[in-house]
Structure formats: C-alpha cells, structure tokens
Amino acid sequence: MNPLASIGRASLGMSRTTGRLALFAWRCILAMIRPPWFFGQIWRQILSIGFYSLPVVGLTAVFTGAALALNIYTGGARFNAESFVPNIVGIGITRELGPVLASLMLAGRVSAAIAAEIGAMKVTEQIDAMRTLSTDPFRYLFAPRLIAALIVVPLLVLIADIIGVFGGFAVATQSLGFNGALYVRNTMDFITSWDVGSGLIKAAVFGFIIALMGCYHGYVSGRGAQGVGRATTNAVVSAAILIFASNYLLTSLFV
Amino acid sequence: MSSDPKISIVGLHKSFGSNQVLQGVDLDIAAGKSLVVIGGSGTGKSVLLKCILGLMAPDQGSIRIDGEETTRLSQKDRARVAGKFGMLFQGSALFDSLSIWENVAFRLIHADHIPRDKAKEMALQAMARVNLAERNADLSPAELSGGMQKRVGLARAIVTRPQILFFDEPTTGLDPITADVINRLIREQVTDLGATAISITHDMESARHIADEIAMIFQGKIIWRGPAKDIDNSGNPYVEQFVTASADGPIDVMGG
Numbered sequence: 001m002n003p004l005a006s007i008g009r010a011s012l013g014m015s016r017t018t019g020r021l022a023l024f025a026w027r028c029i030l031a032m033i034r035p036p037w038f039f040g041q042i043w044r045q046i047l048s049i050g051f052y053s054l055p056v057v058g059l060t061a062v063f064t065g066a067a068l069a070l071n072i073y074t075g076g077a078r079f080n081a082e083s084f085v086p087n088i089v090g091i092g093i094t095r096e097l098g099p100v101l102a103s104l105m106l107a108g109r110v111s112a113a114i115a116a117e118i119g120a121m122k123v124t125e126q127i128d129a130m131r132t133l134s135t136d137p138f139r140y141l142f143a144p145r146l147i148a149a150l151i152v153v154p155l156l157v158l159i160a161d162i163i164g165v166f167g168g169f170a171v172a173t174q175s176l177g178f179n180g181a182l183y184v185r186n187t188m189d190f191i192t193s194w195d196v197g198s199g200l201i202k203a204a205v206f207g208f209i210i211a212l213m214g215c216y217h218g219y220v221s222g223r224g225a226q227g228v229g230r231a232t233t234n235a236v237v238s239a240a241i242l243i244f245a246s247n248y249l250l251t252s253l254f255v
Numbered sequence: 256m257s258s259d260p261k262i263s264i265v266g267l268h269k270s271f272g273s274n275q276v277l278q279g280v281d282l283d284i285a286a287g288k289s290l291v292v293i294g295g296s297g298t299g300k301s302v303l304l305k306c307i308l309g310l311m312a313p314d315q316g317s318i319r320i321d322g323e324e325t326t327r328l329s330q331k332d333r334a335r336v337a338g339k340f341g342m343l344f345q346g347s348a349l350f351d352s353l354s355i356w357e358n359v360a361f362r363l364i365h366a367d368h369i370p371r372d373k374a375k376e377m378a379l380q381a382m383a384r385v386n387l388a389e390r391n392a393d394l395s396p397a398e399l400s401g402g403m404q405k406r407v408g409l410a411r412a413i414v415t416r417p418q419i420l421f422f423d424e425p426t427t428g429l430d431p432i433t434a435d436v437i438n439r440l441i442r443e444q445v446t447d448l449g450a451t452a453i454s455i456t457h458d459m460e461s462a463r464h465i466a467d468e469i470a471m472i473f474q475g476k477i478i479w480r481g482p483a484k485d486i487d488n489s490g491n492p493y494v495e496q497f498v499t500a501s502a503d504g505p506i507d508v509m510g511g
C-alpha cells in the first residue's frame with residue numbers, strides 16, 4: 001500500500017469528521033440561542049444530568065481531596081513545607097482537579113447516556129419521525145441537553161470543589177495533626193475568587209463538550225444495536241480527550 | 256391526466272457510496288388516490304419515501320408537492336411542507352420516553368402549540384378512530400404489542416388530518432388478522448380524509464387491499480405501474496414473478 005495514500009485518506013477522513021462536527025455544533029448553538037425553547041425538556045435534563053450525578057461527583061471529589069492532602073504533606077515534608085497543605089489542596093482542587101475529574105466522571109456517565117439514548121432514537125427512526133412531525137430535533141433533543149449541561153456542570157463542580165476541600169480538611173485534621181480552625185482560615189484566605197471562577201468557566205466548557213459529544217455520536221450512530229454501542233464508546237472517549245485538550249488550552253489562557 | 260398531480264417526482268437519483276439505490280425514479284400521484292409501491296427487499300422503497308418526506312436529500316432529480324419544488328427547502332419551509340404529511344414508520348418509531356397520548360399529540364403540542372388539554376382531547380379522538388381504547392392513553396409504548404404500536408403510529412399520523420399519508424410496510428410483522436385490521440384502517444383513513452396516500456409493502460394481500468394503483472420498483476426505477484385490479488394481468492414478467500412470489504423469473508434472487 002502506498003503510505004502517502006493512506007496518510008491522505010486518514011487526513012481526509014479527519015477533516016471530514018471535523019467539518020461535520022463543527023457544522024453540528026453550529027446548528028446546536030443556533031438552536032440554543034434562538035427561541036422557541038422547550039423548557040420542560042431543559043428541566044428534565046437538568047434533573048437527569050445534575051441531580052443523579054451528585055453521588056458520583058461527591059465521592060470522586062472527597063477521595064481526591066483526601067489523597068491530595070496526603071501527597072502534599074509527604075512531598076512538602078521534604079523541604080519543611082507541610083504547612084502548605086491547605087493552600088495547595090485548595091488551589092489544586094478548585095483550579096484543576098475539581099473541574100477535570102468531575103467532568104471526566106460526567107463524561108463517563110452523561111455522554112454515554114446521551115449517546116445511547118439519541119443513538120437508539122436514531123436507529124429506531126424516532127428522529128426521522130420527529131422531523132415529519134414538524135419538530136426540529138436540534139431544538140427538542142439537543143439544545144435542552146446542551147443548555148442543561150452548561151448550567152449544571154459548573155454547579156456540580158462548585159459542589160465538587162467544596163467536597164474536595166473538605167476531603168483534604170478531613171485527612172489533615174484527623175491524621176496529619178492540623179488544627180481545624182486554622183486549616184479553614186488558611187484555605188479561605190488563600191483561595192481567590194478567580195481560582196474558583198476560572199475552574200467554573202472550565203466546567204462550563206467541559207459541560208458543553210460532554211453534552212455535545214453525547215448528542216453528536218448518538219446522532220451519527222450507525223444502524224443496529226452495534227452502531228449504538230460504538231456511539232456510546234466514541235462519545236466517552238472523545239469527550240474525555242477534548243476535556244483534556246481544552247483543559248490545557250484554558251489553563252494556558254488563565255494563568 | 257387533466258388535474259395537476261399532488262406529488263410529482265422526476266428523475267430521482269440517490270446513491271450511498273457505490274451503492275446506487277435510486278437511478279431515475281419518475282412517479283406522479285393524483286390527489287385523493289392511494290398508490291402502493293411494491294418491490295423486493297433493499298430496492299430503495301424506504302429511501303424513496305424518505306426523499307419525498309425530506310428526511311434524505313436526493314443526489315439529483317425533482318420532487319414537487321402541490322407544484323412546489325421541495326428538494327431544496329429552507330428549514331422553515333421544510334417544517335411547513337411537513338405539516339401536509341402524516342407518516343407511519345416501518346417500526347412505528349414511537350417516542351419511548353412519552354406516553355401513548357403524548358406520542359399521538361406530539362405535533363399538536365410541539366409544532367402547532369395547542370394547549371395540552373385540548374391536544375389530549377384531539378389525541379383521544381384520533382385513537383378512537385383507530386380503535387384504541389382510552390385506557391391505553393397513559394401507558395408507555397413499550398407496554399403495547401407490535402400491532403397496537405402500529406395503531407398508535409397510525410393515530411399519530413392522522414391526528415392532524417394531513418393531506419398526504421405515507422405508510423412504510425404497515426403490515427410487516429403482524430398476524431394476518433391484525434394486518435387486515437390495519438389495512439382496513441388505512442383504507443378508511445384515505446377514504447374518510449380524502450387524503451393522498453403512498454404506501455410501501457411487499458405484502459401483496461395488503462397491496463390489493465389499500466391500493467388504487469400499484470407501481471413496482473426494480474433496480475432503481477419504476478418498471479411498471481397500473482390500476483390495482485390489473486396487477487394479476489400486468490404482462491410484465493418482473494411484476495408477475497413478484498406477485499406470484501416465485502423464485503423463477505427474470506429477477507435474480509440470489510444476486511439481490
């Protein structure tokens with residue numbers, strides 16, 4: 001096989017996918033910003049994306065905060081900087097780990113669920129049926145999911161921030177001998193609103209990515225149950241990769 | 256034909272990669288008539304319907320509905336033209352997150368913005384027309400048998416009394432008695448509503464029942480068309496082979 005040809009074919013395929021995704025995202029954005037909005041659908045999605053994700057996000061955050069505190073304590077001990085545990089846990093959680101880890105967990109849970117649901121609707125011709133009923137799936141199906149994710153993921157990350165810091169606090173005070181009141185004051189004095197705010201901006205972008213990947217891969221899923229299965233996997237993997245990539249981009253903008 | 260056709264299709268082409276499915280379909284349907292398209296599996300019957308419905312863009316050719324070219328409509332005009340259509344899908348395609356009555360009332364609530372209680376009333380009337388009892392209204396589609404799901408799909412297609420009805424294999428997978436009920440219901444709707452209907456089937460029994468006219472699609476083209484009563488003396492070897500369900504004839508069964 002001609003290696004140039006296969007490189008060419010791969011890059012053609014890649015640019016075709018990118019173009020298709022960009023067009024899809026654009027149609028989603030138009031449907032999000034222009035009325036009519038399906039408020040009932042938005043509310044349902046807020047519940048299903050947000051409320052039912054709380055346990056997953058909470059558990060991820062508390063264990064991450066706790067482990068982070070231990071690691072920073074050990075690392076800090078090497079140059080007598082154990083006292084920085086509250087500061088670095090606070091920064092690490094709010095700027096980086098809260099948004100990224102919570103969003104990754106949500107990619108697994110929410111992107112997959114959206115892709116499976118939309119994919120099944122595609123395969124059973126429900127999306128075609130919706131069109132023949134004069135209803136635009138971009139408005140009725142995709143926009144509500146994207147709007148809900150845009151609202152809910154930052155809220156979940158805010159909760160993850162609080163629980164994550166608490167996880168660090170619990171370990172620090174219970175097994176590392178920190179004074180509770182001092183730990184809290186150190187954290188509060190040190191963390192700026194931009195630390196938290198920049199993390200929440202990231203969370204909004206990640207939320208958009210999570211819902212977009214779910215909708216897109218569901219929408220383009222192939223025929224049959226196999227097609228839906230592949231759509232689910234693709235949604236999770238591509239959401240995760242885009243979260244990492246955009247996290248780097250956003251971080252380099254924010255620092 | 257003196258009056259303008261309701262739907263007029265000229266030179267329709269559609270391929271998927273190297274798979275040339277429609278290769279120049281020409282078809283006119285007069286207002287108030289029921290046309291049945293027959294043809295083997297994979298000959299592009301569903302693709303033809305999807306092109307007319309605007310769910311798929313043809314590669315080439317023209318589709319006029321009431322004289323209006325519909326192959327290149329804006330999204331808004333597309334939704335307006337879709338208002339003339341009612342479609343029963345091959346697998347019913349009911350929304351499984353919604354109840355039966357919400358399925359039937361979907362267009363009324365979401366596209367026509369009719370208040371829910373009024374929409375529900377209209378949905379129940381449509382359900383009654385297809386012999387679906389009111390007690391089914393709050394069930395979910397998964398709780399119904401395939402035959403009942405078809406009826407819900409039919410109720411959803413006729414609830415707005417559309418001018419043009421499409422039926423994709425309405426009787427496939429149903430027992431003969433339920434199939435006959437569905438055939439009658441379709442015939443009734445067409446006669447009652449004065450609608451124009453295009454149906455697809457490979458069930459000849461069903462075709463005889465619902466058709467005024469029958470057209471046969473083969474290798475991407477319409478190869479025969481005539482009144483339903485002529486189907487047994489078509490004089491066309493392809494149609495004869497299809498109607499008599501024989502493996503011997505000009506259609507290459509294995510090559511399919």
Ligand SMILES: Nc1ncnc2c1ncn2[C@@H]1O[C@H](COP(=O)(O)OP(=O)(O)OP(=O)(O)O)[C@@H](O)[C@H]1O
Nearest residue numbers: 271274276294295296297298299300301302303457
């Ligand atoms: N979305 C699609 N993408 C790629 N190929 C498709 C698509 N839809 C249909 N085809 C192909 O077009 C051909 C015709 O399909 P179609 O569904 O119209 O057949 P049909 O006549 O309705 O058959 P059946 O009676 O089995 O329903 C098939 O070869 C099918 O694989």
Ligand SMILES: [Mg+2]
Nearest residue numbers: 300301345423
């Ligand atoms: Mg078909």
